[in-house]
Amino acid sequence: MTEMNKIPAHGSNVERAQIPASCKWHVQDIYADEAAWQAACAEYKALLPKFTALKGQLTTAAKLLEALHVQDELARFLDKIYAYARLQQDADNTDQHMQALSGEAEGLAAQFSNALSFVEPELLALGKEKVEAMLDEEPQLAEYRFYIENMLRLEAHVLSADKEAIAAQSRLATGTGASAFRALVSADMQFPEITDGEGKPATVSEGNYLLNMTSPDRELRKNSFRGLMGTYHKYRNTLAATLTGSARSAYFYASIHNYKDTLEAALAEDNIPTSLYDGLIATVHDNFAPLHEYIQLKKDVLAVDEFHYYDMYMPLSQAGDSFACSFPEACARVEEALAPLGEEYVATLHKGLTEGWIDVYENKGKRSGAYSWGVYGVHPFVLLNYQQRYNSISTLAHEMGHALHSFFSSQAQTYINSDYTIFCAEVASTTNENLLLEYTLQHATDEQKIYLLNQYLEAVRTTVYRQVQFAEFEKYIHGEITAGRSLQAEKLENYWLQSNKDYYGSALTVDKELASEWSRIPHFYTPFYVYKYATGYSAATAFASAILSGQPGAVEKYLGFLHAGGSDYSLNILKNAGVDLNTPQPVTVTLQRFAEKLQELKALLGK
Incomplete structure:
Protein backbone atom coordinates (compact mmCIF):
# COMPACT_ATOMS: atom_id res chain seq x y z
CA MET A 1 0.00 0.00 0.00
CA THR A 2 1.41 3.40 -0.98
CA GLU A 3 1.58 6.40 1.36
CA MET A 4 -1.06 8.13 -0.76
CA ASN A 5 -3.50 5.26 -0.12
CA LYS A 6 -3.07 5.63 3.63
CA ILE A 7 -4.37 9.20 3.57
CA PRO A 8 -7.98 9.32 4.83
CA ALA A 9 -10.73 10.35 2.46
CA HIS A 10 -11.43 14.04 2.96
CA GLY A 11 -12.75 17.05 1.08
CA SER A 12 -15.72 19.37 0.83
CA ASN A 13 -18.10 16.48 0.09
CA VAL A 14 -16.89 14.07 2.76
CA GLU A 15 -19.16 13.79 5.79
CA ARG A 16 -17.64 14.57 9.18
CA ALA A 17 -18.38 11.04 10.37
CA GLN A 18 -16.11 9.61 7.66
CA ILE A 19 -13.02 11.37 9.05
CA PRO A 20 -11.08 9.00 11.37
CA ALA A 21 -11.09 9.93 15.05
CA SER A 22 -7.27 10.04 14.97
CA CYS A 23 -7.50 13.02 12.60
CA LYS A 24 -9.98 14.99 14.72
CA TRP A 25 -9.33 17.20 17.73
CA HIS A 26 -10.36 15.83 21.11
CA VAL A 27 -13.06 18.24 22.31
CA GLN A 28 -13.78 15.70 25.05
CA ASP A 29 -10.59 17.01 26.69
CA ILE A 30 -12.66 20.12 27.53
CA TYR A 31 -15.82 18.30 28.67
CA ALA A 32 -16.32 14.55 28.51
CA ASP A 33 -19.73 14.93 26.89
CA GLU A 34 -22.62 17.34 26.44
CA ALA A 35 -24.05 16.46 29.85
CA ALA A 36 -20.82 17.72 31.45
CA TRP A 37 -21.05 20.87 29.31
CA GLN A 38 -24.63 21.49 30.47
CA ALA A 39 -23.54 20.99 34.07
CA ALA A 40 -20.78 23.59 33.57
CA CYS A 41 -23.34 26.03 32.14
CA ALA A 42 -25.51 25.50 35.23
CA GLU A 43 -22.52 26.14 37.54
CA TYR A 44 -21.68 29.27 35.59
CA LYS A 45 -25.25 30.60 35.85
CA ALA A 46 -25.28 29.89 39.58
CA LEU A 47 -21.99 31.72 40.11
CA LEU A 48 -22.88 34.87 38.13
CA PRO A 49 -25.19 36.39 40.83
CA LYS A 50 -22.35 36.03 43.36
CA PHE A 51 -20.28 38.29 41.12
CA THR A 52 -22.97 40.89 40.45
CA ALA A 53 -23.73 41.04 44.20
CA LEU A 54 -20.25 42.54 44.66
CA LYS A 55 -21.18 45.65 42.69
CA GLY A 56 -20.61 48.73 44.83
CA GLN A 57 -18.48 46.83 47.35
CA LEU A 58 -14.95 47.11 45.91
CA THR A 59 -13.79 49.36 48.74
CA THR A 60 -11.53 46.92 50.59
CA ALA A 61 -8.65 44.70 49.54
CA ALA A 62 -10.58 41.61 50.64
CA LYS A 63 -13.64 42.45 48.54
CA LEU A 64 -11.47 43.33 45.54
CA LEU A 65 -9.67 40.00 45.80
CA GLU A 66 -12.98 38.16 46.05
CA ALA A 67 -14.36 39.96 43.01
CA LEU A 68 -11.28 39.26 40.90
CA HIS A 69 -11.23 35.59 41.89
CA VAL A 70 -14.91 35.17 40.96
CA GLN A 71 -14.31 37.12 37.73
CA ASP A 72 -11.50 34.73 36.81
CA GLU A 73 -13.61 31.70 37.66
CA LEU A 74 -16.46 32.92 35.48
CA ALA A 75 -14.09 33.76 32.62
CA ARG A 76 -12.48 30.31 32.77
CA PHE A 77 -15.90 28.65 32.75
CA LEU A 78 -16.87 30.76 29.79
CA ASP A 79 -13.68 29.99 27.85
CA LYS A 80 -14.34 26.26 28.09
CA ILE A 81 -18.11 26.48 27.54
CA TYR A 82 -17.69 28.56 24.41
CA ALA A 83 -14.76 26.57 23.02
CA TYR A 84 -16.56 23.23 23.43
CA ALA A 85 -19.52 24.42 21.38
CA ARG A 86 -17.75 26.60 18.84
CA LEU A 87 -14.96 24.16 17.96
CA GLN A 88 -17.58 21.56 17.07
CA GLN A 89 -19.58 24.06 15.08
CA ASP A 90 -16.48 25.10 13.12
CA ALA A 91 -15.73 21.43 12.40
CA ASP A 92 -19.20 21.02 10.84
CA ASN A 93 -21.36 24.08 10.22
CA THR A 94 -24.17 21.85 9.00
CA ASP A 95 -24.64 20.65 12.60
CA GLN A 96 -27.72 22.59 13.74
CA HIS A 97 -27.41 21.33 17.29
CA MET A 98 -23.91 22.74 17.70
CA GLN A 99 -25.08 26.04 16.24
CA ALA A 100 -27.68 26.13 19.01
CA LEU A 101 -25.07 25.37 21.69
CA SER A 102 -22.82 28.12 20.31
CA GLY A 103 -25.75 30.54 20.47
CA GLU A 104 -26.34 29.57 24.09
CA ALA A 105 -22.64 30.14 24.88
CA GLU A 106 -22.74 33.56 23.21
CA GLY A 107 -25.70 34.47 25.40
CA LEU A 108 -23.71 33.56 28.51
CA ALA A 109 -20.79 35.65 27.24
CA ALA A 110 -23.05 38.67 26.80
CA GLN A 111 -24.28 38.29 30.38
CA PHE A 112 -20.69 38.20 31.63
CA SER A 113 -19.75 41.29 29.61
CA ASN A 114 -22.64 43.23 31.12
CA ALA A 115 -21.87 42.00 34.65
CA LEU A 116 -18.20 42.95 34.28
CA SER A 117 -18.86 46.62 33.55
CA PHE A 118 -18.77 47.77 37.19
CA VAL A 119 -15.23 46.65 38.06
CA GLU A 120 -13.15 49.21 36.16
CA PRO A 121 -15.22 52.34 37.07
CA GLU A 122 -15.30 51.34 40.77
CA LEU A 123 -11.55 50.78 40.90
CA LEU A 124 -10.78 54.03 39.13
CA ALA A 125 -13.20 55.92 41.37
CA LEU A 126 -11.12 54.86 44.38
CA GLY A 127 -8.09 56.63 42.97
CA LYS A 128 -4.56 55.40 42.28
CA GLU A 129 -3.26 55.94 45.83
CA LYS A 130 -6.07 53.94 47.47
CA VAL A 131 -5.83 51.05 44.99
CA GLU A 132 -2.05 50.78 45.34
CA ALA A 133 -2.46 50.71 49.12
CA MET A 134 -4.90 47.79 48.70
CA LEU A 135 -2.33 45.98 46.52
CA ASP A 136 0.28 46.38 49.23
CA GLU A 137 -2.14 45.32 51.97
CA GLU A 138 -3.25 42.02 50.44
CA PRO A 139 -0.40 39.72 49.26
CA GLN A 140 -2.81 37.55 47.24
CA LEU A 141 -3.54 40.51 44.98
CA ALA A 142 0.02 40.23 43.62
CA GLU A 143 -1.10 38.13 40.64
CA TYR A 144 -3.47 40.95 39.66
CA ARG A 145 -0.92 43.76 40.04
CA PHE A 146 -0.13 44.14 36.33
CA TYR A 147 -3.83 43.91 35.38
CA ILE A 148 -4.73 46.62 37.91
CA GLU A 149 -1.75 48.89 37.25
CA ASN A 150 -2.43 48.71 33.52
CA MET A 151 -5.99 49.77 34.23
CA LEU A 152 -4.76 52.67 36.37
CA ARG A 153 -2.34 53.71 33.60
CA LEU A 154 -5.31 54.68 31.46
CA GLU A 155 -7.14 56.46 34.29
CA ALA A 156 -6.89 59.88 32.64
CA HIS A 157 -8.62 58.48 29.55
CA VAL A 158 -11.61 56.88 31.28
CA LEU A 159 -14.76 58.98 31.63
CA SER A 160 -17.26 58.84 34.44
CA ALA A 161 -19.54 55.80 34.40
CA ASP A 162 -22.53 57.71 33.00
CA LYS A 163 -20.44 59.28 30.22
CA GLU A 164 -18.85 55.94 29.33
CA ALA A 165 -22.34 54.43 29.10
CA ILE A 166 -23.41 57.18 26.67
CA ALA A 167 -20.22 56.72 24.63
CA ALA A 168 -20.84 52.96 24.46
CA GLN A 169 -24.43 53.48 23.32
CA SER A 170 -23.34 55.97 20.65
CA ARG A 171 -21.14 53.44 18.87
CA LEU A 172 -24.12 51.94 17.07
CA ALA A 173 -24.80 55.31 15.50
CA THR A 174 -21.18 56.22 14.75
CA GLY A 175 -20.25 52.85 13.22
CA THR A 176 -22.21 53.37 10.02
CA GLY A 177 -19.14 54.29 7.95
CA ALA A 178 -17.65 50.82 8.41
CA SER A 179 -20.98 49.03 8.10
CA ALA A 180 -21.84 50.96 4.91
CA PHE A 181 -18.45 49.98 3.45
CA ARG A 182 -19.06 46.30 4.24
CA ALA A 183 -22.58 46.37 2.81
CA LEU A 184 -21.47 48.08 -0.38
CA VAL A 185 -18.51 45.78 -1.01
CA SER A 186 -20.07 42.47 0.03
CA ALA A 187 -23.66 42.91 -1.13
CA ASP A 188 -24.25 45.79 -3.55
CA MET A 189 -21.08 46.01 -5.61
CA GLN A 190 -21.31 44.12 -8.88
CA PHE A 191 -18.09 43.19 -10.64
CA PRO A 192 -18.06 42.91 -14.45
CA GLU A 193 -17.77 39.81 -16.57
CA ILE A 194 -14.25 39.52 -17.97
CA THR A 195 -12.39 37.28 -20.41
CA ASP A 196 -9.19 35.26 -20.13
CA GLY A 197 -6.32 35.04 -22.58
CA GLU A 198 -8.31 32.79 -24.90
CA GLY A 199 -11.29 35.14 -24.92
CA LYS A 200 -13.33 32.80 -22.75
CA PRO A 201 -15.66 34.24 -20.08
CA ALA A 202 -14.18 34.54 -16.59
CA THR A 203 -15.16 36.18 -13.34
CA VAL A 204 -13.49 38.51 -10.90
CA SER A 205 -14.56 39.24 -7.34
CA GLU A 206 -12.96 39.92 -3.99
CA GLY A 207 -13.17 36.17 -3.42
CA ASN A 208 -11.08 35.13 -6.43
CA TYR A 209 -9.05 38.27 -7.20
CA LEU A 210 -5.78 37.08 -5.64
CA LEU A 211 -6.18 33.64 -7.22
CA ASN A 212 -6.54 35.32 -10.62
CA MET A 213 -3.50 37.49 -9.85
CA THR A 214 -1.31 34.34 -9.56
CA SER A 215 -2.51 32.86 -12.87
CA PRO A 216 0.07 32.44 -15.65
CA ASP A 217 -2.61 33.90 -17.97
CA ARG A 218 -1.50 37.55 -18.11
CA GLU A 219 -4.64 38.67 -19.95
CA LEU A 220 -6.76 37.21 -17.15
CA ARG A 221 -4.62 39.03 -14.60
CA LYS A 222 -4.90 42.34 -16.45
CA ASN A 223 -8.66 42.06 -16.96
CA SER A 224 -9.18 41.03 -13.34
CA PHE A 225 -7.15 44.02 -12.14
CA ARG A 226 -8.95 46.49 -14.37
CA GLY A 227 -12.37 44.99 -13.67
CA LEU A 228 -11.97 45.04 -9.91
CA MET A 229 -10.25 48.41 -9.58
CA GLY A 230 -12.54 49.98 -12.17
CA THR A 231 -15.58 48.91 -10.16
CA TYR A 232 -14.19 50.49 -7.00
CA HIS A 233 -13.41 53.65 -8.97
CA LYS A 234 -17.10 54.03 -9.84
CA TYR A 235 -17.88 54.25 -6.13
CA ARG A 236 -14.86 56.34 -5.17
CA ASN A 237 -16.82 59.30 -3.77
CA THR A 238 -19.06 57.04 -1.70
CA LEU A 239 -16.06 55.10 -0.40
CA ALA A 240 -14.23 58.32 0.44
CA ALA A 241 -17.32 59.32 2.44
CA THR A 242 -17.52 55.99 4.32
CA LEU A 243 -13.81 56.24 5.17
CA THR A 244 -14.26 59.85 6.29
CA GLY A 245 -17.14 58.80 8.53
CA SER A 246 -15.15 55.97 10.08
CA ALA A 247 -12.07 58.15 10.64
CA ARG A 248 -14.13 61.00 12.13
CA SER A 249 -15.81 58.53 14.47
CA ALA A 250 -12.42 57.27 15.66
CA TYR A 251 -11.20 60.83 16.22
CA PHE A 252 -14.36 61.65 18.19
CA TYR A 253 -13.76 58.79 20.63
CA ALA A 254 -10.05 59.64 20.88
CA SER A 255 -10.90 63.27 21.67
CA ILE A 256 -13.53 62.63 24.34
CA HIS A 257 -11.12 60.22 26.03
CA ASN A 258 -8.44 62.93 26.24
Missing part, protein backbone atom coordinates in the same frame (compact mmCIF):
# COMPACT_ATOMS: atom_id res chain seq x y z
CA TYR A 259 -6.09 61.72 23.52
CA LYS A 260 -4.53 64.22 21.15
CA ASP A 261 -5.36 62.12 18.09
CA THR A 262 -6.49 58.70 16.87
CA LEU A 263 -2.94 57.36 16.59
CA GLU A 264 -2.19 58.02 20.25
CA ALA A 265 -5.52 56.49 21.27
CA ALA A 266 -5.02 53.35 19.17
CA LEU A 267 -1.51 52.71 20.47
CA ALA A 268 -2.36 53.43 24.12
CA GLU A 269 -4.07 50.07 24.68
CA ASP A 270 -0.75 48.24 24.21
CA ASN A 271 1.28 51.08 25.77
CA ILE A 272 3.10 51.66 22.48
CA PRO A 273 4.75 55.07 21.94
CA THR A 274 3.92 56.90 18.71
CA SER A 275 7.68 57.18 18.13
CA LEU A 276 7.73 53.42 17.42
CA TYR A 277 5.12 53.88 14.69
CA ASP A 278 7.01 56.76 13.11
CA GLY A 279 10.31 54.89 13.41
CA LEU A 280 8.86 51.83 11.67
CA ILE A 281 7.85 53.92 8.66
CA ALA A 282 11.23 55.68 8.57
CA THR A 283 13.17 52.39 8.72
CA VAL A 284 11.18 50.94 5.84
CA HIS A 285 11.78 54.11 3.80
CA ASP A 286 15.51 53.70 4.44
CA ASN A 287 15.27 50.18 2.97
CA PHE A 288 13.31 50.78 -0.23
CA ALA A 289 16.31 49.78 -2.40
CA PRO A 290 16.01 45.97 -1.92
CA LEU A 291 12.28 46.11 -2.74
CA HIS A 292 12.97 48.14 -5.89
CA GLU A 293 15.61 45.55 -6.86
CA TYR A 294 13.13 42.72 -6.26
CA ILE A 295 10.52 44.32 -8.52
CA GLN A 296 13.16 44.77 -11.22
CA LEU A 297 14.07 41.08 -10.87
CA LYS A 298 10.44 40.03 -11.27
CA LYS A 299 10.18 42.19 -14.37
CA ASP A 300 13.33 40.59 -15.83
CA VAL A 301 12.30 37.00 -15.02
CA LEU A 302 8.80 37.45 -16.38
CA ALA A 303 10.40 39.02 -19.50
CA VAL A 304 7.83 41.80 -19.86
CA ASP A 305 8.43 45.19 -21.48
CA GLU A 306 6.41 46.82 -18.70
CA PHE A 307 5.85 45.40 -15.20
CA HIS A 308 2.31 46.29 -14.10
CA TYR A 309 0.64 45.83 -10.74
CA TYR A 310 -1.25 42.87 -12.16
CA ASP A 311 2.14 41.14 -12.53
CA MET A 312 3.02 41.67 -8.86
CA TYR A 313 1.63 38.41 -7.45
CA MET A 314 2.80 36.17 -10.29
CA PRO A 315 5.06 33.48 -8.73
CA LEU A 316 8.51 32.88 -10.20
CA SER A 317 8.22 29.12 -9.70
CA GLN A 318 5.41 26.57 -9.69
CA ALA A 319 7.33 24.04 -7.57
CA GLY A 320 5.04 24.25 -4.52
CA ASP A 321 3.44 20.89 -5.25
CA SER A 322 6.84 19.18 -5.30
CA PHE A 323 6.82 19.31 -1.48
CA ALA A 324 3.75 17.05 -1.36
CA CYS A 325 3.71 14.69 1.60
CA SER A 326 1.28 13.02 3.96
CA PHE A 327 0.29 14.75 7.18
CA PRO A 328 2.48 12.47 9.37
CA GLU A 329 5.42 13.29 7.11
CA ALA A 330 4.61 17.00 7.40
CA CYS A 331 4.63 16.67 11.19
CA ALA A 332 8.04 14.99 11.06
CA ARG A 333 9.42 17.78 8.88
CA VAL A 334 8.10 20.46 11.22
CA GLU A 335 9.60 18.69 14.25
CA GLU A 336 12.98 18.50 12.53
CA ALA A 337 12.80 22.14 11.43
CA LEU A 338 12.01 23.33 14.96
CA ALA A 339 14.69 21.21 16.64
CA PRO A 340 16.86 24.33 17.25
CA LEU A 341 14.25 25.39 19.86
CA GLY A 342 15.35 22.57 22.15
CA GLU A 343 14.09 19.33 23.60
CA GLU A 344 11.30 20.77 25.78
CA TYR A 345 9.81 22.62 22.82
CA VAL A 346 9.99 19.65 20.45
CA ALA A 347 8.59 17.23 23.04
CA THR A 348 5.62 19.54 23.62
CA LEU A 349 5.22 20.00 19.88
CA HIS A 350 5.14 16.21 19.38
CA LYS A 351 2.50 15.92 22.08
CA GLY A 352 0.36 18.49 20.27
CA LEU A 353 0.82 16.80 16.90
CA THR A 354 -0.16 13.36 18.18
CA GLU A 355 -2.57 13.78 21.10
CA GLY A 356 -5.71 15.31 19.69
CA TRP A 357 -4.88 19.01 19.50
CA ILE A 358 -5.40 19.17 15.72
CA ASP A 359 -8.38 18.75 13.41
CA VAL A 360 -6.47 17.84 10.28
CA TYR A 361 -8.60 17.42 7.16
CA GLU A 362 -11.36 19.19 5.30
CA ASN A 363 -14.88 17.78 5.52
CA LYS A 364 -18.35 18.91 4.51
CA GLY A 365 -19.37 22.00 6.45
CA LYS A 366 -15.95 22.61 8.01
CA ARG A 367 -14.74 26.15 8.37
CA SER A 368 -12.09 27.10 5.80
CA GLY A 369 -8.57 28.27 6.62
CA ALA A 370 -6.72 27.57 9.83
CA TYR A 371 -6.49 28.84 13.41
CA SER A 372 -5.23 28.04 16.89
CA TRP A 373 -7.52 28.33 19.91
CA GLY A 374 -6.00 28.22 23.38
CA VAL A 375 -8.12 26.85 26.24
CA TYR A 376 -6.55 27.60 29.62
CA GLY A 377 -6.24 24.53 31.82
CA VAL A 378 -6.81 22.13 28.91
CA HIS A 379 -4.59 22.59 25.82
CA PRO A 380 -4.76 24.50 22.54
CA PHE A 381 -6.85 23.31 19.60
CA VAL A 382 -5.71 23.77 15.99
CA LEU A 383 -7.99 23.80 12.96
CA LEU A 384 -6.38 22.84 9.64
CA ASN A 385 -7.58 21.91 6.17
CA TYR A 386 -4.39 20.04 5.27
CA GLN A 387 -3.43 19.58 1.63
CA GLN A 388 -0.26 18.10 0.16
CA ARG A 389 1.79 21.19 -0.63
CA TYR A 390 4.36 23.46 1.00
CA ASN A 391 1.85 26.11 2.09
CA SER A 392 0.03 23.52 4.22
CA ILE A 393 3.26 22.41 5.90
CA SER A 394 4.05 26.07 6.61
CA THR A 395 0.53 26.59 7.96
CA LEU A 396 1.02 23.64 10.32
CA ALA A 397 4.26 25.18 11.64
CA HIS A 398 2.56 28.58 11.92
CA GLU A 399 -0.48 27.39 13.86
CA MET A 400 1.61 25.19 16.16
CA GLY A 401 3.64 28.31 16.93
CA HIS A 402 0.46 29.95 18.20
CA ALA A 403 -0.52 26.76 20.01
CA LEU A 404 2.75 26.34 21.89
CA HIS A 405 2.80 30.05 22.76
CA SER A 406 -0.63 29.55 24.37
CA PHE A 407 0.42 26.28 26.02
CA PHE A 408 3.65 27.57 27.59
CA SER A 409 1.94 30.79 28.65
CA SER A 410 -0.88 28.93 30.38
CA GLN A 411 1.63 26.60 32.06
CA ALA A 412 3.73 29.46 33.45
CA GLN A 413 1.16 32.18 34.18
CA THR A 414 -1.99 32.58 36.24
CA TYR A 415 -5.15 32.95 34.21
CA ILE A 416 -5.25 36.76 34.38
CA ASN A 417 -1.67 37.00 33.05
CA SER A 418 -1.77 34.21 30.47
CA ASP A 419 -3.35 35.92 27.47
CA TYR A 420 -0.75 37.51 25.18
CA THR A 421 -1.62 40.62 23.18
CA ILE A 422 -2.39 40.93 19.48
CA PHE A 423 0.89 42.88 19.26
CA CYS A 424 2.77 39.68 20.23
CA ALA A 425 0.37 37.18 18.67
CA GLU A 426 2.08 36.61 15.31
CA VAL A 427 5.63 36.45 16.64
CA ALA A 428 5.76 32.77 17.66
CA SER A 429 3.91 31.59 14.56
CA THR A 430 6.17 33.53 12.18
CA THR A 431 9.32 32.43 14.02
CA ASN A 432 8.27 28.85 13.24
CA GLU A 433 7.69 29.74 9.59
CA ASN A 434 11.19 31.20 9.37
CA LEU A 435 12.78 28.13 10.96
CA LEU A 436 10.84 25.83 8.61
CA LEU A 437 11.94 27.87 5.59
CA GLU A 438 15.63 27.66 6.51
CA TYR A 439 15.37 23.92 7.18
CA THR A 440 13.55 23.27 3.91
CA LEU A 441 16.05 25.35 1.92
CA GLN A 442 18.84 23.11 3.21
CA HIS A 443 17.12 20.04 1.74
CA ALA A 444 15.72 21.55 -1.49
CA THR A 445 16.58 21.27 -5.18
CA ASP A 446 17.47 24.47 -7.03
CA GLU A 447 13.96 24.76 -8.48
CA GLN A 448 12.46 24.26 -5.03
CA LYS A 449 14.83 26.89 -3.65
CA ILE A 450 13.56 29.37 -6.25
CA TYR A 451 10.01 28.66 -5.10
CA LEU A 452 10.89 28.97 -1.40
CA LEU A 453 12.90 32.17 -1.79
CA ASN A 454 10.14 33.72 -3.86
CA GLN A 455 7.62 32.71 -1.18
CA TYR A 456 9.80 34.31 1.48
CA LEU A 457 10.32 37.54 -0.45
CA GLU A 458 6.59 37.80 -1.09
CA ALA A 459 5.91 37.27 2.61
CA VAL A 460 8.17 40.18 3.53
CA ARG A 461 6.77 42.33 0.72
CA THR A 462 3.19 41.77 1.81
CA THR A 463 3.68 41.58 5.60
CA VAL A 464 6.30 44.28 6.14
CA TYR A 465 6.55 46.61 3.15
CA ARG A 466 2.88 46.57 2.16
CA GLN A 467 1.54 46.77 5.72
CA VAL A 468 3.83 49.71 6.46
CA GLN A 469 2.60 51.33 3.25
CA PHE A 470 -0.90 50.90 4.68
CA ALA A 471 0.26 52.25 8.04
CA GLU A 472 1.69 55.34 6.38
CA PHE A 473 -1.55 55.88 4.45
CA GLU A 474 -3.48 55.66 7.73
CA LYS A 475 -1.27 58.31 9.26
CA TYR A 476 -2.07 60.57 6.30
CA ILE A 477 -5.84 60.07 6.38
CA HIS A 478 -6.16 60.47 10.15
CA GLY A 479 -3.92 63.52 9.99
CA GLU A 480 -6.38 65.04 7.53
CA ILE A 481 -9.27 64.34 9.89
CA THR A 482 -7.40 65.75 12.91
CA ALA A 483 -6.81 68.91 10.88
CA GLY A 484 -10.56 69.18 10.27
CA ARG A 485 -10.56 68.19 6.62
CA SER A 486 -12.61 65.56 4.79
CA LEU A 487 -11.12 62.77 2.69
CA GLN A 488 -11.66 63.67 -0.93
CA ALA A 489 -11.44 60.80 -3.41
CA GLU A 490 -9.14 62.59 -5.85
CA LYS A 491 -6.62 63.50 -3.12
CA LEU A 492 -6.68 59.92 -1.80
CA GLU A 493 -6.09 58.55 -5.30
CA ASN A 494 -3.17 60.89 -5.95
CA TYR A 495 -1.62 60.03 -2.60
CA TRP A 496 -2.00 56.29 -3.25
CA LEU A 497 -0.44 56.45 -6.71
CA GLN A 498 2.58 58.37 -5.39
CA SER A 499 2.89 55.93 -2.50
CA ASN A 500 3.13 53.00 -4.90
CA LYS A 501 5.75 54.80 -6.96
CA ASP A 502 7.80 55.41 -3.81
CA TYR A 503 7.51 51.88 -2.48
CA TYR A 504 7.97 49.89 -5.68
CA GLY A 505 10.32 52.11 -7.67
CA SER A 506 10.80 52.76 -11.36
CA ALA A 507 10.45 49.12 -12.47
CA LEU A 508 6.69 49.29 -11.77
CA THR A 509 4.48 50.87 -14.41
CA VAL A 510 1.82 52.56 -12.28
CA ASP A 511 -1.53 52.27 -14.06
CA LYS A 512 -4.25 54.81 -13.34
CA GLU A 513 -6.52 51.98 -12.13
CA LEU A 514 -4.19 51.39 -9.18
CA ALA A 515 -5.34 54.73 -7.76
CA SER A 516 -8.52 53.03 -6.48
CA GLU A 517 -6.80 50.31 -4.43
CA TRP A 518 -7.00 52.27 -1.15
CA SER A 519 -10.81 52.06 -1.30
CA ARG A 520 -10.95 48.24 -1.05
CA ILE A 521 -8.81 47.77 2.09
CA PRO A 522 -11.07 46.81 5.03
CA HIS A 523 -8.26 47.27 7.57
CA PHE A 524 -8.55 51.03 7.20
CA TYR A 525 -11.82 50.82 9.14
CA THR A 526 -9.89 49.51 12.19
CA PRO A 527 -7.46 52.40 12.75
CA PHE A 528 -3.75 51.77 13.24
CA TYR A 529 -3.92 47.99 13.41
CA VAL A 530 -1.89 46.79 10.42
CA TYR A 531 1.48 48.04 11.68
CA LYS A 532 1.39 45.11 14.14
CA TYR A 533 1.83 42.69 11.23
CA ALA A 534 5.14 44.37 10.36
CA THR A 535 6.43 44.60 13.94
CA GLY A 536 5.42 41.00 14.67
CA TYR A 537 7.11 39.71 11.52
CA SER A 538 10.24 41.71 12.31
CA ALA A 539 10.40 40.43 15.89
CA ALA A 540 10.02 36.86 14.61
CA THR A 541 12.82 37.34 12.09
CA ALA A 542 15.08 38.74 14.80
CA PHE A 543 14.33 35.73 17.03
CA ALA A 544 14.89 33.20 14.23
CA SER A 545 18.15 34.86 13.16
CA ALA A 546 19.49 34.85 16.73
CA ILE A 547 18.49 31.20 17.26
CA LEU A 548 19.91 29.90 13.97
CA SER A 549 23.16 31.85 14.31
CA GLY A 550 23.68 30.28 17.73
CA GLN A 551 23.72 33.49 19.72
CA PRO A 552 24.35 32.65 23.40
CA GLY A 553 21.10 32.49 25.35
CA ALA A 554 18.91 33.08 22.27
CA VAL A 555 16.81 29.93 22.72
CA GLU A 556 16.37 30.51 26.46
CA LYS A 557 15.30 34.12 25.87
CA TYR A 558 12.84 33.06 23.19
CA LEU A 559 11.31 30.41 25.43
CA GLY A 560 11.08 33.08 28.12
CA PHE A 561 9.02 35.15 25.69
CA LEU A 562 6.67 32.18 25.10
CA HIS A 563 6.23 31.62 28.83
CA ALA A 564 5.62 35.32 29.63
CA GLY A 565 2.10 35.42 28.17
CA GLY A 566 0.54 38.76 29.03
CA SER A 567 2.34 39.30 32.34
CA ASP A 568 3.90 42.61 31.25
CA TYR A 569 3.64 45.14 28.44
CA SER A 570 4.40 43.66 25.03
CA LEU A 571 7.44 45.83 24.40
CA ASN A 572 8.92 44.86 27.77
CA ILE A 573 8.35 41.13 27.19
CA LEU A 574 10.03 41.32 23.78
CA LYS A 575 12.90 43.47 25.05
CA ASN A 576 13.57 41.03 27.91
CA ALA A 577 13.81 38.32 25.26
CA GLY A 578 16.37 40.32 23.27
CA VAL A 579 14.17 42.12 20.72
CA ASP A 580 13.83 45.88 21.26
CA LEU A 581 11.22 47.28 18.88
CA ASN A 582 11.85 50.79 20.18
CA THR A 583 14.99 50.64 18.06
CA PRO A 584 15.21 50.13 14.26
CA GLN A 585 17.27 46.95 14.73
CA PRO A 586 14.58 44.20 14.39
CA VAL A 587 13.07 45.80 11.29
CA THR A 588 16.51 46.48 9.84
CA VAL A 589 17.51 42.82 10.41
CA THR A 590 14.36 41.72 8.60
CA LEU A 591 14.93 43.94 5.57
CA GLN A 592 18.63 43.02 5.44
CA ARG A 593 17.59 39.36 5.39
CA PHE A 594 15.19 40.24 2.57
CA ALA A 595 18.13 41.73 0.67
CA GLU A 596 20.29 38.64 1.33
CA LYS A 597 17.59 36.21 0.19
CA LEU A 598 17.06 38.34 -2.91
CA GLN A 599 20.73 37.90 -3.82
CA GLU A 600 20.41 34.12 -3.29
CA LEU A 601 17.42 34.07 -5.64
CA LYS A 602 19.22 36.16 -8.27
CA ALA A 603 22.16 33.78 -8.19
CA LEU A 604 19.89 30.76 -8.71
CA LEU A 605 18.18 32.52 -11.60
CA GLY A 606 21.49 33.62 -13.11
CA LYS A 607 20.58 37.29 -12.83
